[in-house]
Amino acid sequence: MADLTRKTAAELAELMTSGQASSVEITQAHLDRIAAVDGAVHAFLHVDTEGALAQAKAVDDKRAAGEQLSPLAGVPLALKDVLTQEGVPTTAGSKILEGWKPPYDSTVVKRLKDAGIVILGKTNMDEFAMGSSTENSAYGTTHNPWDLGRIPGGSGGGSSAAVSAYEAPLAIGTDTGGSIRQPGAFTGTVGVKPTYGGTSRYGLIALASSLDTPGPCARTTLDAALLHEVIAGWDPMDSTSINQDVPPVVEAARNGDVAGLRIGVVKELGGEGYQPGVEARFHEAVELLTKLGAEVVEVSCPHFQYALPAYYLILPSEASSNLAKFDAMRYGLRVGDDGENSAEKVMSLTREAGFGAEVKRRIMLGTHALSSGYYDAYYGQAQKVRTLIARDFAAAYEQVDVLVSPATPTTAFAIGDRIDDPIAMYKNDLCTIPSNLAGNAAASFPCGLADEDGLPVGFHVMAPVMRDDLLYKVGAALESALAEQWGGVLMTKAPELEVTR
Amino acid sequence: MTAEVLEIDDALAQYDPVMGLEVHVELNTKSKMFCGCPTEFGAPPNTQTCPVCLGLPGALPVVNAKAVESAIKIGLALNCEIAEWCRFARKNYFYPDMPKNFQTSQYDEPIAFNGWTEVVVDGETYRIEIERAHMEEDTGKSTHIGGATGRIHGASHSLVDYNRAGIPLIEIVTKTIEVPPAKAAAVARAYVSMLRDLLLSLDVSDVRMDQGSLRCDANVSLKPHGSTALGTRTETKNVNSFRSVERAITYEITRQAAILSSGGKILQETRHWHEDTGITTSGREKSDADDYRYFPEPDLVPVAPSREWVEELRGTLPEAPSVRRARLQQDWGFTDLEMRDVINGNALEPIVATVELGVTPAAAKKWWLGELARSANESGQELDALGVGPAEVAEVQKLVDDGTLNDKLARQVFEGLLAGEGTPAEIIEKRGLALVSDDSALLEAIDRAIAANPDVVEKVNSGKPAAAGALIGAVMKDMRGQADAAKVRQLLNEKLGI
């Protein structure tokens, strides 16, 4: 049997329906792969061997009994450790939740389980999703499978790295400012941020409530679409969830026809500060789409330059409030309860010990921005800038169907490179942040390797609210055209990881 | 340590009290404000919680439609405008009984605002302006262990039960209340009492101050007579009964007056009322720790009640209490004074219920404001705690109407009822209270009276029929009051030929 870990999710599903492989075999193959390479990659914080094999067996039994199963039943998946899974450790990459086992499933997990998808384990992430490199994890950073000395991106570095290292064909991430798309770009994989409200946040440990969006990670466009369909849709447990039909993403992924599609290149997302190799691959991809029949124009979104400052006001403000619940009273770490210290003191000591530097920074920032006297100038003003950015998008979408840009200004940088420079770190998200602020759908698709360093470059597509299907249409077109050039998807060019015995 | 206070009269002579009342109402919805957990009072600890009301990581709120409906009804009953569009906001502060360390509440966009209501005290009507009514959620409950009194001071640790966390609350805030100084505390008390009746009539809450489903915080400040500048106010909590409202405000007036008149300054703080000792003590200083950093709740979307829905709800409101009182007064044919007595005696509802059982309003009023009020005052109870209700009153009045009892005997039956001697029939039996209806017995008594009072008979026969009254009195005494005086008069007159 050819290496099961090299198959796409769609291929694995086909193997199972045709009886050529069982979910248990497939799951075991991936568990073996994790054992072999995760010592070096460190994508996983927790591998649920027993649970995964039990889930796999259950699917195999159902299939044997002739039950009707979902398209991805039996396919394994890696879950970002920011979504609750009942009875399984969930840390959000933080010490303050070390050992916590949620008593309930997030809606995303419920839907994965209902679809028979096998959850292999929880992946590493920047603490409370604050970061762009996964270096802020309290449990050590994840290493980019393309070059283990480099970061995989963040905050969902673990999920993208797991997919990139063939530890799982599918993963779930969450995207608040680029945390699915940017690691997708850095690891040569597909990362999609659905329309905000398109996937449920119930059970997602909140960072910025008005920005957080769960989404799919995969090695191919079709796989991402299949997973997107499983997790998306209205959830009555989430008041911000959109009560409309899920856009036809799978259909779009199967039909990558961009003839007549109007594409806008965002003028403000390029130029100074952008690595030449990244821009080169980006422009070639645009060329390619033109050859495939798309009409490309340049579009200006003048308020995008304020996206980063607005984002770093809104996010810390909401996060400072969302993280207040971690106070040592009901769950998680408790420090300093010596019988003398007051509850107030224990709260302060615990939060001091349990939160990392970036989390503290953002909590301070958010507390400041919401303080009386500062609200109007900071949070209040940032929410208005958001409207201006949304209007830029709306105006652009009158001229074009989708907008495109590089996914990131640079390729993956070395571990340790930017950890002491918060602002340099924030600038990783320049291209991805505007979509989070406006709430519309966006994705990153692999479009080549940069000449300077041979590292993956991501092609960023942005579509209007609830037009997630357009992302997949473009992604599919690009993928098949590039596959012709490369003889396969970009991942086929990745260096082989050393396997530990 | 007891604070120095000024006598209330001295205080009011120099200063005008300015009050603001914040009342929290726990709604009687089946489920909590933002989740489907039950809201039963008294359940075993932490048996009515879920990820949402426990504040577990990842949980999200969803608004309870019935709570919004109740909020609108309360707003309408208080003559408020109902917002066309409003949001929830987070009030951020840390406290162990707060699962999220923020309370989901409403800040500058309350669902109801700019209303008014009226209270009647000693026959005068006072209008109270309502600033706003807004929706929020209740906290968990802490029990403090190890201290002497079960309060925080001296406690070694606390135990927290989150059953109550998330139960819907409506906070009703008045604008500043300025009434004649001598009436201030009484008006405040009347307001809370009136509010309770109003909320009961809307069926939105159990409004039991003893169970915490109606809570009152009183803000009090003083300003010197003739001054327009407002003084520093304190907020007094733990005011758990109507009586406490009046007492706590009165105390605060006297305490603040003492400080101001000796040249001191009032500290802006939260104070705690102690029912047992009748004083307030210092709680928390209101400082920069109270920067709540309000911002719109991003996990919820705006509430925009359609005007159709609001009008539909307005149509379900019961008659306003003042309108109802006016209607009843007219139906009953009471004068303003009589109605005032009824209201001041808290006898309105008992009389309504008694009239419904077929008793005339006048008779109902006589008993409720007479025998029963007297007994209630003597024993320091409320009318509804006497153990004698409209049914008993109706029964006794029926016995008077059918001639079994007269007024005096009826009073003795009430005496027996209040003492718990049994049913009216049993009491009449035991005490031998029935009117004698047998004419022959009456005639014998009349003969005895005539025989014993020849001088009176002389007077009657010499043209003074009114003198017969003394004979009637004698007969009544002889019969131990168990005779119908009118019947006696009739028989006597026949006997005497007048």
Next chain:
Amino acid sequence: MPSITREEVAHLARLARIELTDDELDHLAPQLDQIITLVGQVSQVAADDIPPTSHALPLTNVMRPDENVPCLTPEQALSGAPAAEEQRFRVPRILEED
């Protein structure tokens, strides 16, 4: 002139219930200062008449009926508790009256 002082950061830490060390305070203040300068750029945009946005789609009136759904058992509710006593969460002594 820094946009935020060490004292202000210390105050924020108290508000946020984080017991920062002196070292951290020394470190954080200049970093926050830099970041605040960056984010302060939002004030350069003229936005007086612009309404704020908090959601991609202008949803309103998302509500649920007043019905009960199954709760967590007390064991589940207390499962993460650092300390529990008598089926309640045991917390250290509370200083401030609410």
